[in-house]
Amino acid sequence: MYALGLCCVRCNKKYPLKVIYKCVDCGGILEVVYDYEQIRPIEMRDKARQRSKNFNLLPLEEDASIVMGEGWTPIVEANRLASQLGLSKVIFKCEFSNPTGSFKDRPISIGVSKALEFGYSRVVIASSGNAATAAAAYAARAGLKSIVLVPESTPAEKVKQAAFYGARVIRVRGPYSNCFNLAEEAAEQLNLFNLTTTFINPYTVEGNKTIAFELVDQLNGLVPDYVFVPIGSGPMMVGIYRGYVDYAALGLVESPPRMVGVQAEGCDPIARAFAEGAIEVEPLANPKTIAGGICDGLWGYADDGTHTLNYIRRSEGYALAVSDEEIKAAQICLAQKEGLFVEPSGAAGVAGLVKSASDGMIGADSCVVVILSGHGLKDMRVLGEFDIPVIDSDVWELIKIVED
Ligand SMILES: Cc1ncc(COP(=O)(O)O)c(C=O)c1O
Numbered sequence: 001m002y003a004l005g006l007c008c009v010r011c012n013k014k015y016p017l018k019v020i021y022k023c024v025d026c027g028g029i030l031e032v033v034y035d036y037e038q039i040r041p042i043e044m045r046d047k048a049r050q051r052s053k054n055f056n057l058l059p060l061e062e063d064a065s066i067v068m069g070e071g072w073t074p075i076v077e078a079n080r081l082a083s084q085l086g087l088s089k090v091i092f093k094c095e096f097s098n099p100t101g102s103f104k105d106r107p108i109s110i111g112v113s114k115a116l117e118f119g120y121s122r123v124v125i126a127s128s129g130n131a132a133t134a135a136a137a138y139a140a141r142a143g144l145k146s147i148v149l150v151p152e153s154t155p156a157e158k159v160k161q162a163a164f165y166g167a168r169v170i171r172v173r174g175p176y177s178n179c180f181n182l183a184e185e186a187a188e189q190l191n192l193f194n195l196t197t198t199f200i201n202p203y204t205v206e207g208n209k210t211i212a213f214e215l216v217d218q219l220n221g222l223v224p225d226y227v228f229v230p231i232g233s234g235p236m237m238v239g240i241y242r243g244y245v246d247y248a249a250l251g252l253v254e255s256p257p258r259m260v261g262v263q264a265e266g267c268d269p270i271a272r273a274f275a276e277g278a279i280e281v282e283p284l285a286n287p288k289t290i291a292g293g294i295c296d297g298l299w300g301y302a303d304d305g306t307h308t309l310n311y312i313r314r315s316e317g318y319a320l321a322v323s324d325e326e327i328k329a330a331q332i333c334l335a336q337k338e339g340l341f342v343e344p345s346g347a348a349g350v351a352g353l354v355k356s357a358s359d360g361m362i363g364a365d366s367c368v369v370v371i372l373s374g375h376g377l378k379d380m381r382v383l384g385e386f387d388i389p390v391i392d393s394d395v396w397e398l399i400k401i402v403e404d
């Protein structure tokens, strides 16, 4: 393993790769640092090899990892959307193809592996639903018990999926932030490993880097101009950027892409801070959007939002907010024009791209990757009602309906 340790993003204090969630001196977010000098010659030698995962740049040993086919999700070219928006290339990264139906399998695979390594028998997670299902599944596979805290508003599909994997699922009243704060307290009082996939667990975020590693291989080394990512607190977007930064430091790509963080208008603390040119993100007490996966008001941990904002600026990208109507339109467009069935949060990146293109935020010759982060089957209530007729097996009855 080439991970050297943890480093505080605020005061630079170094820590070994142990169970620690925040800098003890300043409360700052901790990040894994790697020994690039040792990794570089190995990466140069193995450049052409397509790996299941690049363990050189992850904080655990390959043979200690709990995996079940996460990653290597397909990329799909969206030629029709590209020409409609006047862009040179639009590529979807189909994260809904992961084993439990969202990108969260990537961070959770790392987090559950670390829980085992650190000797825990139980894990806890606060989640809007997708990380909950991933934690439940990977914990089951690892033989660990999982306690899953979700907001009351989490769709029944996600709750049932997590419960069916055997997790102890508990709904917590109020917004997602209430789950986050409760998980933190429960982890401390009950000695549970906190798998919450914000920035509290320095290991889980690393799993998102594999999206970047795969994109480099899948696009034959081409780095897109922009990567559009739906963001709650933002670890998926930060992880993807960090993956590109690793590869740039090792000379495998020239430079990372610009990152575009897409939020919903009803929950836009990071987009708002970006638009205002603020240094720090302000939390939001009562966020509301149909995109439950990105409905995180950051109440009690607004630093996480500031961390993501800093990364957006570092990448020379931007953040924006889209309305629920724009998200719904993108979800319908993906299903009915591209054949791709995603949940509202999974479509938010596309809504952000459509808005950016029509507002002239990105150049016409741009190459863009959009992350489709979660499966449509995860939230069926947002699909509305359909008038589905029931008929006898009678062709004249059928003709009457379809030729109407
Ligand atoms: C489908 C979906 N997209 C995007 C996100 C936001 O990701 P992050 O937590 O990395 O900000 C989530 C988070 O749960 C999600 O479920």
Ligand SMILES: [Zn+2]
Pocket (backbone or CB within 6 Å): 008, 009, 010, 011, 012, 013, 023, 024, 025, 026, 027, 028
């Ligand atoms: Zn510190």
